[in-house]
Amino acid sequence: MRKFISILTIVSTLLSYQICRAQSSPKYIDVEWENGSEAAKRIMISKFYYDPLDSWSPFGNDVGSDTYYLYCDWKREHPNQNVKGFLEEELINFGYPGFDLYIDRNDPEKLKGLVDTMLNKYIDLNAINNIVISLAFSQLFLEGRIEPEVKKWAEAALSRELMYLDFWDGEKGEMEKRQKRMNQLLSDLRKG
Numbered sequence: 050m051r052k053f054i055s056i057l058t059i060v061s062t063l064l065s066y067q068i069c070r071a072q073s074s075p076k077y078i079d080v081e082w083e084n085g086s087e088a089a090k091r092i093m094i095s096k097f098y099y100d101p102l103d104s105w106s107p108f109g110n111d112v113g114s115d116t117y118y119l120y121c122d123w124k125r126e127h128p129n130q131n132v133k134g135f136l137e138e139e140l141i142n143f144g145y146p147g148f149d150l151y152i153d154r155n156d157p158e159k160l161k162g163l164v165d166t167m168l169n170k171y172i173d174l175n176a177i178n179n180i181v182i183s184l185a186f187s188q189l190f191l192e193g194r195i196e197p198e199v200k201k202w203a204e205a206a207l208s209r210e211l212m213y214l215d216f217w218d219g220e221k222g223e224m225e226k227r228q229k230r231m232n233q234l235l236s237d238l239r240k241g
Contacts, residue, residue: 077121078191080108086193092240093190095233105230112176113183120187132184132196139180144168148177153205154212171213178206185238195241207235 078084081099103109108117116139123135140148145167152160167173185203188195195203210231218224 076125077118080117080190085190088193088241089190092237093186095237097230098186105227107179107183107186107234110179112179116180116183117187117190120184121191124191132188132199136181136184136202140177143173143176143180145173145177150181150202151205153208155208157212160209160212171216174209174213175216178210181206182234185241186234189241195238200238200241203238204235207231207238 080101082090082093085093097103097106098108100106100109101114107113119139120135123138127134136150137146140146149163152163154160164170164174181199181202185195185199188199211228214224214228214231
């Protein structure tokens with residue numbers, strides 16, 4: 050067990066190093082308003098999109114930020130492949146291969162049943178949602194459009210997040226702020 054933990058620690062450290070090194074490389078476009086596509090400049094006008102510390106931003110949380118940089122790499126290496134390959138790869142890396150990207154809050158029992166099977170329950174679902182949401186806004190920022198299938202996945206992800214708003218009811222008004230942000234993301238997503 051100690052050997053496994055040591056190996057896991059080393060692998061995690063190397064992965065973090067690679068991601069940090071990659072993020073500081075000039076081969077990436079910084080997520081700043083002036084660097085976005087024309088469509089992103091029209092749609093992603095709220096400051097939170099460009100705040101690296103805003104955990105409710107598509108790029109501000111760790112998973113969303115990593116997704117942006119990983120997608121940049123993937124797109125450069127696979128310019129003509131279907132984006133579903135990228136997302137499937139990320140879900141496998143995260144430990145949830147075959148996750149139903151279309152499941153939303155319209156079938157709450159099915160969604161709750163699925164979340165109950167996850168190791169970290171909603172925390173894992175939130176990470177999956179962050180990957181999908183970040184992917185959609187990464188496409189908008191970089192390419193000026195969101196592929197129709199990615200948009201459907203992101204709409205479902207935002208729907209799932211709205212179903213679990215009560216998770217964010219820690220501080221006074223936090224749940225309402227989160228709901229407002231999710232609604233704005235959904236509105237902006239539909240413009241993309």
